[in-house]
Amino acid sequence: xxxxxxxxxxxxxxxxxVGVTVITFFLMHxxxxxxxxxxxxxxxxxxxxxxxxxxxxxxDQPLWIQYLDWTGVAWVVQHxxxxxxxxxxxEATPGLLQGSFGxxxxxxxxxxxxxxxxxxxxxxxxxxxxxxxxxxxxPLGVIGAMRRGTRVDNALTxxxxxxxxxxxxxxxxxxxxxxxxRLHDWGLPFLPSSGLQTPFTGGAxxxxxxxxxxxxxxxSFVYLAIWSRFTRSSMLEVLSQDYVRTxxxxxxxxxxxxxxxxxxxxxxxxxxxVGLELPGLVSGGLVVxxxxxWPGIGLLAYQRALAYDYTxxxxxxxxxxxxxxxxxLLADVLYASFDPRIRxx
Amino acid sequence: xSNNEAESQFDRFLDEWSRRDFLRGMGGTLAFAAFxxxxxxxxxxxxxxxxPTTNTQNAVRGGHxxxxxxxxxxxxxxxxxxxxxSSLVGYLVYSRLLMADxxxxxxxxxxxxxxxxxxxxxxxxxxxxDAKWSDGxxxxxxxxxxxxxxxxxPKYKATTxxxxxxxxxxxxxxxxxxxxxxxxKTTKPYAPFEISFMNIGxxxxxxxxxxxxxxxxxxxxxxxxxxxxxxxxxxxxDKGSQYxxxxxxxxxxxxxxxxxxxxxxxxxxxxxxxxLKTGEIDVGNPDLSQWDSLANVETINRVSYVAxxxxxxxxxxxxxxxxxxxxxxxxxxRKALLTALxxxxxxxxxxxxxxxxxDSSVSGAQWVHSTPKTQYPYNQSKxxxxxxxxxxxxxxxxxxxxxxxxMEWELRTNVGNKVRETLxxxxxxxxxxxxxxxxxxxxxxxxxxxxxxxxxxxxxILLGISEGLDPDTTQLWSSKSIGGxxxxxxxxxxxxxxDLLDQAxxxxxxxxxKGLYQQIQEVLMEDLPAPLVTYPKSVWGISKRVKNxxxxxxxxxSPRPWFKDVYVVDGK
Numbered sequence: 012x013x014x015x016x017x018x019x020x021x022x023x024x025x026x027x028x029v030g031v032t033v034i035t036f037f038l039m040h041x042x043x044x045x046x047x048x049x050x051x052x053x054x055x056x057x058x059x060x061x062x063x064x065x066x067x068x069x070x071d072q073p074l075w076i077q078y079l080d081w082t083g084v085a086w087v088v089q090h091x092x093x094x095x096x097x098x099x100x101x102e103a104t105p106g107l108l109q110g111s112f113g114x115x116x117x118x119x120x121x122x123x124x125x126x127x128x129x130x131x132x133x134x135x136x137x138x139x140x141x142x143x144x145x146x147x148x149x150p151l152g153v154i155g156a157m158r159r160g161t162r163v164d165n166a167l168t169x170x171x172x173x174x175x176x177x178x179x180x181x182x183x184x185x186x187x188x189x190x191x192x193r194l195h196d197w198g199l200p201f202l203p204s205s206g207l208q209t210p211f212t213g214g215a216x217x218x219x220x221x222x223x224x225x226x227x228x229x230x231s232f233v234y235l236a237i238w239s240r241f242t243r244s245s246m247l248e249v250l251s252q253d254y255v256r257t258x259x260x261x262x263x264x265x266x267x268x269x270x271x272x273x274x275x276x277x278x279x280x281x282x283x284x285v286g287l288e289l290p291g292l293v294s295g296g297l298v299v300x301x302x303x304x305w306p307g308i309g310l311l312a313y314q315r316a317l318a319y320d321y322t323x324x325x326x327x328x329x330x331x332x333x334x335x336x337x338x339x340l341l342a343d344v345l346y347a348s349f350d351p352r353i354r355x356x
Numbered sequence: 357x358s359n360n361e362a363e364s365q366f367d368r369f370l371d372e373w374s375r376r377d378f379l380r381g382m383g384g385t386l387a388f389a390a391f392x393x394x395x396x397x398x399x400x401x402x403x404x405x406x407x408p409t410t411n412t413q414n415a416v417r418g419g420h421x422x423x424x425x426x427x428x429x430x431x432x433x434x435x436x437x438x439x440x441x442s443s444l445v446g447y448l449v450y451s452r453l454l455m456a457d458x459x460x461x462x463x464x465x466x467x468x469x470x471x472x473x474x475x476x477x478x479x480x481x482x483x484x485x486d487a488k489w490s491d492g493x494x495x496x497x498x499x500x501x502x503x504x505x506x507x508x509x510p511k512y513k514a515t516t517x518x519x520x521x522x523x524x525x526x527x528x529x530x531x532x533x534x535x536x537x538x539x540x541k542t543t544k545p546y547a548p549f550e551i552s553f554m555n556i557g558x559x560x561x562x563x564x565x566x567x568x569x570x571x572x573x574x575x576x577x578x579x580x581x582x583x584x585x586x587x588x589x590x591x592x593x594d595k596g597s598q599y600x601x602x603x604x605x606x607x608x609x610x611x612x613x614x615x616x617x618x619x620x621x622x623x624x625x626x627x628x629x630x631x632l633k634t635g636e637i638d639v640g641n642p643d644l645s646q647w648d649s650l651a652n653v654e655t656i657n658r659v660s661y662v663a664x665x666x667x668x669x670x671x672x673x674x675x676x677x678x679x680x681x682x683x684x685x686x687x688x689x690r691k692a693l694l695t696a697l698x699x700x701x702x703x704x705x706x707x708x709x710x711x712x713x714x715d716s717s718v719s720g721a722q723w724v725h726s727t728p729k730t731q732y733p734y735n736q737s738k739x740x741x742x743x744x745x746x747x748x749x750x751x752x753x754x755x756x757x758x759x760x761x762x763m764e765w766e767l768r769t770n771v772g773n774k775v776r777e778t779l780x781x782x783x784x785x786x787x788x789x790x791x792x793x794x795x796x797x798x799x800x801x802x803x804x805x806x807x808x809x810x811x812x813x814x815x816x817i818l819l820g821i822s823e824g825l826d827p828d829t830t831q832l833w834s835s836k837s838i839g840g841x842x843x844x845x846x847x848x849x850x851x852x853x854x855d856l857l858d859q860a861x862x863x864x865x866x867x868x869x870k871g872l873y874q875q876i877q878e879v880l881m882e883d884l885p886a887p888l889v890t891y892p893k894s895v896w897g898i899s900k901r902v903k904n905x906x907x908x909x910x911x912x913x914s915p916r917p918w919f920k921d922v923y924v925v926d927g928k
Contacts, residue, residue, distance in 0.1 A: 046805050057522060058809075058841040059522070060519075060520070115430075118429075119575075120430075120576075128595045188630070191636075192633055192634060210420075301623060302623060306594070317772075
């Protein structure tokens with residue numbers, strides 16, 4: 012039953028991934044014109060140079076052939092001995108079907124090596140941010156609900172609204188200015204303003220944490236704002252439930268009522284909300300990555316899109332869409348196993 | 357409107373622009389977007405006029421330096437290099453036959469001397485000095501010949517070197533009669549040959565010959581080679597984050613003072629300034645807006661000089677491509693437009709004073725630079741008179757027109773370069789003062805390049821050019837360079853210029869060649885197909901603990917012949 016469901020969903024995902032890559036591929040090509048990826052205005056480059064580079068990168072081929080080459084279909088056709096049908100005299104390269112994301116058009120590096128080198132960085136950043144978000148937002152939400160209408164509650168509301176309203180890049184720059192530059196000016200210990208670790212001397216756990224804390228905190232600010240509001244309203248709703256009143260009527264201590272009976276029930280919908288952030292694990296931190304020079308996937312995708320690195324962007328988009336599809340599938344399966352009322356069909 | 361009024365209005369306008377000062381205090385939101393366009397220009401090398409001196413009397417051994425760059429390396433293999441950080445690291449790792457000093461003069465590197473061309477005008481004999489690869493193997497003429505074969509021999513056609521098309525055109529053969537001698541023969545007398553093609557890093561044959569031609573394109577050794585011949589050797593590349601190097605004890609110039617060097621990726625020029633302040637980086641190019649704030653930092657020295665580059669606007673002269681050619685086709689209009697620009701004020705305000713008004717068609721860092729007789733100093737009323745005389749008369753709406761063609765056009769530049777985005781707005785405003793209705797539009801860099809070099813469907817484009825070491829500008833001004841990827845987007849055609857350009861690349865005598873380029877500069881200043889606005893400066897922040905970091909004209913982001921003597925006073 013489950014296996015059949017998973018298989019059917021996996022098959023249904025194929026057209027999604029293909030569709031995403033086709034759209035990305037043709038959109039990029041439709042806007043770039045004859046630009047050679049990564050190549051700048053160079054008075055020493057002649058028209059001949061440019062033409063040669065284009066042909067070496069296969070950019071002079073019709074678009075549909077370039078696309079088939081990237082997917083690996085052209086490679087299959089050529090290995091069936093029908094090569095001249097598709098790519099003429101050119102050598103087809105192994106593509107997606109052969110498990111290869113290909114090489115970057117800008118620097119020749121393997122797309123998958125770039126991808127998998129940066130994936131851990133992005134996951135480290137987003138997971139830390141989500142954990143900070145959960146750890147801080149739930150207590151804040153509970154406090155807000157318990158002290159509803161007080162000055163504390165109003166202050167928390169203000170912070171939450173600010174959290175949603177303040178752009179991340181601005182917050183990031185302000186944090187850098189204060190926690191790096193100003194603290195340094197005052198002769199105090201300061202936080203490093205960019206990167207993963209200190210060159211040469213760094214790399215120890217503490218050094219890495221010092222580099223992580225600022226971007227993660229900035230990224231968590233939005234989560235924190237939304238989730239604490241959510242916890243607060245959810246708590247308020249649960250606190251007015253009959254079973255809470257019953258618990259109090261039984262003479263149970265207020266603390267026990269709040270944390271055992273109310274909170275447990277209040278955070279169930281929050282789990283869904285946090286779950287919704289999972290696809291964002293890959294792309295979620297783009298702005299923060301850019302501000303803090305955090306070498307993650309979002310930043311890579313953005314920079315390579317600007318340089319028209321077709322293969323790199325396609326690789327990242329394909330990878331991300333597979334992740335999203337897999338994430339949704341996983342969520343469905345988990346729901347069904349948690350809640351017997353939901354049936355997989 | 358009187359001239360004075362207009363002028364003061366323009367003043368206010370510029371003042372508003374420079375009110376970006378508040379951003380200096382808060383870290384520069386503006387510059388946040390600048391990282392997007394960073395690193396795209398080819399080798400934004402640096403220029404200067406006085407050579408800094410090297411002093412190693414009290415030099416300390418050991419320690420390391422962190423240099424900030426706003427983009428990561430992409431490919432440091434000399435036959436592929438196409439951006440600043442890669443060029444920087446590529447030079448540290450590989451030696452070459454010849455290189456340039458701070459003034460752009462050729463000096464020997466692996467060659468014992470700058471070769472003199474034979475009497476046949478096409479043969480260059482290079483003698484190699486004693487030098488070793490970092491694995492102890494000698495560097496021989498085999499390595500040199502192999503490196504050029506990669507870029508030139510049909511056998512290696514699948515290797516995508518950007519030098520191939522030109523080498524196929526200009527290089528007839530490269531041979532090595534003995535291990536210390538290499539003989540280059542060009543297809544015809546070609547003056548840029550030494551500067552353009554002997555200034556390429558040499559690869560170790562014994563390492564690279566094991567690879568198939570196509571494998572070379574995607575070898576991991578393009579980023580982290582195992583064997584080098586420069587002052588530093590690769591340790592590791594943390595993608596998107598940092599490139600770490602260590603001292604090469606076998607470096608033929610002698611053991612470098614530094615133990616290590618890191619090129620660190622920093623998000624933008626504002627952050628570079630911040631990290632210079634906190635000491636997270638030792639050297640880097642801060643954003644122009646941060647220049648003043650660095651003056652008060654005790655630990656930092658500031659260095660600036662005119663770089664071999666210029667910002668210019670290209671007017672589309674081709675009536676087949678745009679009806680606006682009716683405006684720009686008239687040389688009197690082109691002269692009037694340039695006369696209407698207060699370029700000194702532009703340099704002071706838009707570039708925060710870190711640029712010089714342009715006076716020719718090449719930058720002052722070029723050895724062929726001269727100041728043509730004809731100049732167009734700012735004079736708004738004169739510009740208006742010139743337009744009147746040319747028949748462009750103001751209509752009821754204040755916009756000039758002639759024969760039913762209104763004087764209005766769209767001025768484009770690339771998105772993300774804040775200086776240029778400001779500059780097009782300022783230029784548009786200055787031209788509005790004389791009755792031209794100019795709109796502005798930032799465009800993505802690749803589209804802009806396509807519009808300039810292929811489709812040519814634009815009206816006016818503002819761009820920057822980083823000049824190469826050789827003064828040949830065929831790509832910019834020859835009628836052969838219209839479309840097809842070449843950069844004469846204006847479609848400027850002048851047989852005299854074509855002829856002078858052709859002569860100049862075939863004239864091997866330096867003084868004669870300089871004379872030809874001076875003539876070209878004179879003609880271009882009369883014709884103004886694409887007038888230069890400014891010569892931007894290169895700016896550096898250098899920690900005071902770093903000594904002998906003598907960035908100058910042509911040795912800033914390009915090969916640094918002084919690198920071996922760089923040291924840090926604290927030895928850390």
